[in-house]
Amino acid sequence: MIQTVSTKPFDDQKPGTSGLRKKVRIFQQAHYAENFVQSVFDSLEGYEGQTLVVGGDGRYLNREVIQIVLKMAAANGFGRVLVGKGGILSTPAASHLIRSSGAFGGLVLSASHNPGGPDEDFGIKYNVSNGGPAPEKVTDAIHARTLAIQSYRILAAPDVDIDAIGTSRLGGMTVEVVDPVTGYADLMETLFDFAAIRAMIAGRFALSFDSMSAVTGPYAVEIFERRLGAPAGTVRNATPLPDFGHHHPDPNLVHAKELYDRMMAADAPDFGAASDGDGDRNLIIGKHCYVTPSDSLAVLAANAHLAPGYAKGLKGIARSMPTSGAADRVAEKLGIPLYETPTGWKFFGNLLDAGMATICGEESAGTGSDHVREKDGIWAVLLWLNILAVRRQSVAQIMADHWATYGRNYYARHDYEGIAKDRADALMAALRGKIRDLPGFATILGTVVQADDFAYTDPTDASTSSAQGVRILFDDGSRIVFRLSGTGTEGATLRVYLERFLGPDGKLDMETGAALFRVIESAERIADIEAFTGMNAPSVIT
Known part of the structure; x- marks a missing residue:
């Protein structure tokens, strides 16, 4: 039975650059999550009977809010919801699923790199049909609706089993629980030379990937250990935990100090990387060589042609305004446009959709390409590995060569x-x-x-x-x-x-x-x- 529940507006539901983020205790207030989800639905047109993608980074409150979203989607007229098994979907995997399934849009439940747990952070972000974050005109409409909402619609029904892959009915809506990893991993195989990377790893190339007890663990194990043949244990902190194992899942030199220390040790692996809470950021460290995100963007753009998915070259490079100008000199040498945008991945989405840019990046450890409409941590790691496999140089040598060429x-x-x-x-x-x-x-x-x-x-x-x-x-x-x-x-x-x-x-x-x-x-x-x-x-x- 569909229930219409009376409510009152909250005055603090203005979405930021990546959706609505608040403390868990704020989201646990009666009607708080429901108000925001209904405001999202009320701000959209033409979704009746359409497909919605739902998933998150596994943080505290993820599973409970997914049940709310499912019941509200059914009550509001969606025809089908695709949800990642266990409620898990990395942000780039959610973007890919929206695009590959022809979904109307998606709700990504994450506060990205912010800490998780009952006293920490939670977030909800709406992504549009291109797989990218909602543009400002949509988030402005959502915010306006949160200030005027008087009721929300929700289906009175038992919770859906989201731990078993398969299809079920929720009122008049189909709920399809999907494998959150395989489709994304398959996409990566179309972009990179897995055979070359596999051969490099078999030749005693050692890598270490820290998932920070966050969402990329299952993706990293499948790709780096199973498909590329890295030894078991290459992926550390591989099990997503609601509180991220008390980690702060932000891949920087403060919160990923364990990885940094490992890469600076005398017996360091050849390559180290980490990703954040929802899988869209990356940290790159070579043996005794830290790579800034701005430099990483420039190196990836300069060498992208070495990967099969980018062999035809780049259409353009985009960077956020605070990101360093290192990529500008790469674009100049390649003879392609360089776009300087505000901070926020949604600004890159228009350029990617228009075919004006191929690779984009932010100084805040986000890099990606036109394969999805979100930044993508594992994608960046794989492109680095592809470059290393072709050039047969260390990260330090590649950086020295890059600076000698571009400054x-x-x-x-x-x-x-x-x-x-x-x-x-x-x-x-x-x-x-x-x-x-x-x-x-x-x-x-x-x-x-x-x-x-x-x-x-x-x-x-x-x-x-x-x-x-x-x-x-x-x-x-x-x-x-x-x-x-x-x-x-x-x-x-x-x-x-x-x-x-x-x-x-x-x-x-x-x-x-x-x-x-x-x-x-x-x-x-x-x-x-x-x-x-x-x-x-x-x-x-x-």
Whole structure:
């Protein structure tokens, strides 16, 4: 029986760059998850009888919210729901399933790289029919509906068994529980030379992949151990856990320190990698060689032609504005366009759909291509392995060759976390107030030659996005970017992006902190970070 349940709006359900993320206890409030799901459905048109994909990263509350979604989808008129077995679907696998099944869209239940557990984070994101995150016009409509909602529809029915592959009925709707791994793994085999990678691994090439007790464990075991022949145990922390085994599943040098230490040891494997909570981010570390996400994007773009799926070349490269300019020089040499977009994968989706870009990346450890409409951690690892198998060089050798060809963008991101929102907003407001007067301002780094608040006009539909971050450019080619992150659930996070470029004839083997010393000092002086935040050092450096 379909029930119509009276409710009242919540005033905190505005989706961010990757959906709605809140603490678990917020989502556990009566009607909270139901209100948001109904607001998503109310903001869509033409879904009656259509297919919806549902799955998540296995974090705490994932299974319970899936049951709510299934019953609400049945009550709202969907014809079929595809759900990953056990409620599991990595974000890139969900994108692929939406695209391969011709689904109307999908609900991805994840807070990405945020911690999981009863006192931690949960999230819901709506993806459209191209498999990518909903564009701003859709998320704006969803938010408007959350402020006006008065009721939601839900089917009164027992829970669906989501642990057995097969088909069942829920009211007038079909529920199909599917294998969450095989289809995605099959897609990877069409893009990369698995035979070459398998031969490299058989030749005593050692790798280590850390799934961080998150969603990529089953995918990594299937691909790296079963299909590519890596020894059992190559994939560490391979079982997805509701609290990620108390890990913070963000693949950076702070939260993946165990992997970093392993790769810096005397007996390190040849290649190390990690992925995050929902499988869309990646960390790449060679033996004694950490690769920044910005450099990884540039190297992958420069060498993508070595993989069968990209042998015909790239149509273009896209990067988020805070990402370093390393990929720009690759695009210039390849004679292809480089697109600079705001942060958020949805901005890449239009370029990919229009055939204007092939590979995209963000400094926040997200890289992907036109095979799906999400960033994809395992995809990035496989492309690296394909390059290593063809070039027969170490990661360190490939990086040295790349810098000798293109120069090096020394780059770091400093995160100041848990700032009171009013203080963070005041800092950004003060920066924006200085923009007009900054050109000509002298610092220990040099003179500011340009300052702006980044705005973007989408070349595919002329839509605009403003106030995307304050950029400051110096006369020596250095750059500082300030923006507030939209991925946290408590307080605000100030992100400061620091960049210094040296050409192929410059000193390319400096320690990053030493290379960026003057950039860091200039950022503090310009923004008065300590005065606004009370913090004399960043929470995290990546």
